Amino acid sequence: MLQNGAPTAAVYTLGCRLNQYESTAIEETLAARGFLILPFTEKCDVYIVNTCAVTEESEKKSRKLVRRAHNENPDAFVIVTGCASQVHSDVMAKIPGVAYVCGNRNKLSAADAACALMRGEDIAAKTKIEDVESAPLEKMSISRSERTRAYVKIEDGCDNHCTYCIIKTARGNVVSRPAEEIVEEVQKLCRAGYEEAVLTGVETASYGKDFGGKGTLAELIHEVAAKTEIKRIRLGSLEPSVLKRDFVDAIASEPKFMPSFHLSLQSGSNKVLADMKRKYNRETVLRNVEYIKSVMPDATFTCDIIAGFPGESEADFLDTYDIAKQIGFLHMHVFPFSKREGTPAATMQGQLPESVKNERVKRLMELDEVLRRENAERFIGRTLNVLFETFNGGAYTGHAPNMLEVCVETGEDLRGKIVPVTLTGYDGEKVTGKM
Numbered sequence: 496m497l498q499n500g501a502p503t504a505a506v507y508t509l510g511c512r513l514n515q516y517e518s519t520a521i522e523e524t525l526a527a528r529g530f531l532i533l534p535f536t537e538k539c540d541v542y543i544v545n546t547c548a549v550t551e552e553s554e555k556k557s558r559k560l561v562r563r564a565h566n567e568n569p570d571a572f573v574i575v576t577g578c579a580s581q582v583h584s585d586v587m588a589k590i591p592g593v594a595y596v597c598g599n600r601n602k603l604s605a606a607d608a609a610c611a612l613m614r615g616e617d618i619a620a621k622t623k624i625e626d627v628e629s630a631p632l633e634k635m636s637i638s639r640s641e642r643t644r645a646y647v648k649i650e651d652g653c654d655n656h657c658t659y660c661i662i663k664t665a666r667g668n669v670v671s672r673p674a675e676e677i678v679e680e681v682q683k684l685c686r687a688g689y690e691e692a693v694l695t696g697v698e699t700a701s702y703g704k705d706f707g708g709k710g711t712l713a714e715l716i717h718e719v720a721a722k723t724e725i726k727r728i729r730l731g732s733l734e735p736s737v738l739k740r741d742f743v744d745a746i747a748s749e750p751k752f753m754p755s756f757h758l759s760l761q762s763g764s765n766k767v768l769a770d771m772k773r774k775y776n777r778e779t780v781l782r783n784v785e786y787i788k789s790v791m792p793d794a795t796f797t798c799d800i801i802a803g804f805p806g807e808s809e810a811d812f813l814d815t816y817d818i819a820k821q822i823g824f825l826h827m828h829v830f831p832f833s834k835r836e837g838t839p840a841a842t843m844q845g846q847l848p849e850s851v852k853n854e855r856v857k858r859l860m861e862l863d864e865v866l867r868r869e870n871a872e873r874f875i876g877r878t879l880n881v882l883f884e885t886f887n888g889g890a891y892t893g894h895a896p897n898m899l900e901v902c903v904e905t906g907e908d909l910r911g912k913i914v915p916v917t918l919t920g921y922d923g924e925k926v927t928g929k930m
Contacts, residue, residue, distance in 0.1 A: 501529055501530065501531045502529065502530050502531070502540045502541065502609075502613045503530065503531045503532075503533050503537070503538075503539040503540050503541070504522075504525050504530045504531070504532055504533070504539055504540065504541040504542070504543065504609060505532070505533050505534060505535040505536075505537060505539045505541075505542050505543070506518045506521055506522050506525075506532070506535070506542075506543045506544075506545060507535045507542070507543070507544050507545065507560055507564075508545045509544075509545065509546055509547040509553060509556060509557055509560065509577070510545075510546070510547030510549060510553060510577070510578065511547070511549075512646045512693070512695050512731060513648060513651070513695060513696065513697060514545050514547065514577060514578075515641075515646065516637060516646050516647070516648045516695070517545065517577075517602050517635065517648070518543075518545045519637045519639065519640065519641075520602070520603065520635040520636065520637050521543060521545070521576075521602060521603060521605055521606055523637060523638060523639070524603055524606040524635075525541075525606050525609060528606065528610055530609070535564075538567070538568050538571075539568065539571055540571055540572065540613060541571060541572045541573075541574065541609045541612065541613070542564035542565075542568070542571055542572070542573050542574070543573075543574045543575075543576065543605050543609070544557065544560050544561050544564065544573070544574070544575050544576070544577070545576050545577040545602070546560075546561075546575060546576065546577035546578055546579035546580055546587070547577060547578055547579060548577075548578035548579040548581070548582050548583075548661055548662075548665050549578070549660075549661065549662060549835075550833045550835060551833060551834065551835060551836060552833065553579075554579045554582075554583070557575075557577070557579040558579070558586070558587070558590060561573060561575055561587065561590050561592075561593060562590060562591070562592075564592070565590070565591055565592025565593070566592075569592065571592075572594040572595075572608075572609065572612045572613075573590075573592045573593050573594055574593075574594060574595045574596075574597075574605045574608055574609060575587045575588075575590075575593055575595070575596045575597075576596070576597045576598065576599075576602050576605045577598075577599065577602075578599060578661075578662070578665035578666070579665075580596050580597065580598055580624070581598035581599045581624060581627065581664075581665045581666075582661060582664055582665050582837075584596050584598065584622050584624045585622075588621060588622045593621075594608070594612055594618070594621070595608040595612070595618055595621055595622075595623075596621065596622040596623070596624070597622075597623050597624065598623075598624040598625055598627065599625075599627055599651070599665060599666055599667070600625040600626075600627055600630035600631070600632070600633055600651075600667070601623060601624075601625045601630070601633060602633060602635070603633060603635055604623060626667075627652065627664075627665070627666055627667025627668075628667050628668060630667075631670070632650075632651055632670040632671075632672060634676075635648075636676070636679075636680045636683070637680070637684075638683050638684065638687055639684075639687055640684070640689065642884060643689065643690065643691070643882060643883070643884045643893075643910065643911045644689070644691045644692070644693055644729070644882070644884070644894075645681075645684040645689040645691065645692050645693070646692075646693045646695050646731075647677060647680055647681055647684070647692050647693065647694055647695065648672065648695060648696060649671065649672055649677055649694045649695065649696050649699065649702050649715065650669060650670060650671040650672060650696035650697065650698065650699065650701065650702045651666055651667070651669075651670050651696060651697055652666045652667040652668045652669045652670050652697055652698070653666060653667075653668070653669060653697045653698040653701070654668055654669050654698065654701060654704065655698065655734075655772070655773075655774065656772055657761075657771055657772050657773060658770065658771055658772050658838060658839040658840040658843070659771060659801065659804065659832070659835065659838055659840040660835070660838060661835050661837055661838055662697060664837065666697050668705075669697075669698060669701045669704050669705055670705060671701075671702050671703050671704070671705055671706060671710070674710055674714075674715050674718050677694070677715065677719065678718060678719055678722045678723060681719050681723045681725050682722070682723040682724065682725075684725075685723055685724040685725050688911060689725070689911075690725070690726045690727060690882055690911065690912075690913055691725065691726065691727035691728070691729065691753075691882055692719065692723075692725050692727070692728055692729070693728075693729045693730070693731060694712075694715070694716070694719070694728065694729070694730055694731065695730070695731030695732075696731060698734065699712070699730055699731040699732060699733055700712060700733045700734050700736075700737035702715060703715065712730075712737075712742070713742055713745035713746055716728055716730075716745075716746055716749055716752060717745070717749055720749050720750075720751040720752070725751065726751065726913060727751060727753050727882065727896070727913075728749070728751045728752050728753065729752075729753045729755060730756070730757075731757065732757045732758070732759045732799070733756060733757065733758060733759065734758075734759050734773075734774065734775070735758050735759070735760060735775050735779065735780040735783055735784075736774050736775040736779060736783075738756070738783040738784070738786075738787060739783065740786055743783075743786055743787055743790060743791075744790065747787075747790045747791050753896045753897070753898075754791040754793050754794035754795070754896060754897050755794065755795050755796075755797070755825075755896070755897050755898035756787065756794065756795075756796050756797070757796075757797045757798065757799075758780070758784075758796060758797070758798040758799075759798070759799050760780065760798040760799060760800055760818075761773060761799060761800060761801050761804075762800065762801065762804065762807075762811070762814075762815050763777050763780070763814045763815035763816070763817060763818030763819065764777070764807065764810075764811035764812070764814040764815055765777055765814070766806075766808075766811055767804050767806070767807050767811050767814075767815075770804065770805070770806060770840075770843070771801075771804065771840070777814060777818055780818065780822075781818065781821060781822070784796060784822050793874075793896065793897050794897060795825040795870060795897040795898055795899065796822050796823070796824050796825060797824055797825050797826045797827065797828070797898070798819075798822075798824055798827055798828065799827075799828045799830070800815060800819070800827055800828070800829045800830070800859060801830055801831075801832050802815075802829055802830070802831055802832065802852055802855040802856045802859060803831050803832045803847045803851055803852030803855055803856075804832045804840070804847075805832065805840055805843035805844065805845045805846050805847065806843065806844065806845035807832075807845075807847065807855075812855050815859070816858065816859065816862065819859065819862055819866070820862065820866070823866055823869060823870065824863070824866050825866070825867060825870045825897075825898060825899070826863060826867060827859060827860070827862075827863045827866075829856050829859045829860055829863070830856070831849070831852035831853055831855075831856050832847070832852055834846075868921060868923075870899070871899065871918075871921040871926045872921060874895075874897075874899060874918050874926070875918050875919065875920060875921065875926070876917070876918065876919075877917070877918055878915050878916065878917045878918075879895040879896060879897075879899070879901070879915070879916060879918065880895065880896060880913050880914070880915050880916075881893040881894065881895050881901045881903070881913065881914055881915075881916045881928070882894055882911075882912070882913050883903075883909035883910055883911070883912055883913075883914065884910065884911075885910075886909075886910060889904055889905075889906075890902050890903060890904045890905070891903050891905060891907075891909040891910070892925060893909070895916075895918075895926075899918075899926050900924075900925045900926065901916055901918065901925065901926045901927070901928050902922075902925040902926070902927050902928070903916055903927070903928050903929065903930055905930060907930075914930055915930070916928040916929065916930055917929050917930075
């Protein structure tokens with residue numbers, strides 16, 4: 496509701512880091528136009544729900560949030576954007592209370608619609624969805640982040656056709672941002688006090704693919720490092736096939752690049768990877784990871800894994816279990832396979848019972864605990880530079896260059912600061928240390 500004469504708005508974000516970045520851009524656009532941004536739990540004039548469609552459950556949750564906004568304040572304008580609205584705009588538009596629906600290539604039109612609705616204007620089209628295969632990348636930037644690490648969008652879209660995934664339908668082909676825009680945004684975040692930037696996208700490794708050889712991801716990393724005051728640079732999720740020797744050598748030579756890699760692995764079985772239509776096999780993954788370890792000895796690896804893909808045998812699962820042990824992941828994000836309507840995998844033969852999928856998730860998560868401890872113990876006694884982020888119960892927690900989570904008991908205000916810390920132990924969740 497109006498506060499001190501200003502219209503109020505709240506943005507709720509479901510899903511990935513990219514959605515979070517885009518929600519921040521929407522909030523900053525609204526704030527620049529006179530809106531007061533409030534938490535989603537407050538009564539507002541406008542609610543914007545930035546939806547997710549990666550699974551059936553996430554789309555269901557998106558619809559639930561839209562209904563909740565209307566039910567809590569029937570007089571408010573409810574606007575829907577994001578992947579679920581891109582894929583099923585008709586479904587979103589029919590939910591009671593929805594005033595406007597837009598997609599992934601015109602998200603900032605949510606702010607335009609909010610302004611028009613508050614002025615009492617009629618919106619020409621309640622639903623405005625751009626074709627993600629032909630529409631240009633929407634120009635947006637941010638000047639703040641909810642964390643001490645700032646996520647910066649460098650590309651949108653994906654050129655893969657993985658059989659389990661709906662995101663290509665929701666996000667379209669790879670479209671990259673010009674390097675100069677990214678550099679300008681990172682420098683703006685530096686001026687706001689951020690020490691670390693995470694360059695991210697739907698398919699981060701494909702940055703520059705649409706430039707015709709005139710810009711690569713490695714070149715972008717060097718350009719951001721050279722032309723901004725940022726202290727640390729990381730990358731978002733990577734497909735393992737991109738980690739070839741020339742790319743690894745190029746980023747290893749950059750002092751500002753942090754040696755942590757999140758692999759979009761999904762499986763360690765060649766049969767399952769082929770059924771998923773992934774562009775690599777287990778041998779490629781192991782070879783590339785081994786090379787990274789040889790040139791960046793402190794590097795750590797995290798990953799995404801789908802357990803119980805259709806047709807996954809016990810032997811296939813054991814291949815995944817084995818590759819996780821060989822790589823020694825710092826952390827694994829493990830998900831049971833979930834049917835996604837509109838994808839080939841949803842109708843494949845060999846669908847596994849939920850009990851089998853859940854049991855395989857459990858085994859991988861038990862391995863995750865073992866591997867996390869092994870990673871932590873490998874660095875005990877070392878002194879690493881930690882960027883501190885959160886304060887809780889008399890202790891600050893942050894991340895070392897290789898993404899080890901480090902906790903230090905101190906009375907000092909360390910938030911947003913990079914401090915050398917000697918690692919002293921492991922409490923089962925975090926590495927403990929002393930300044």
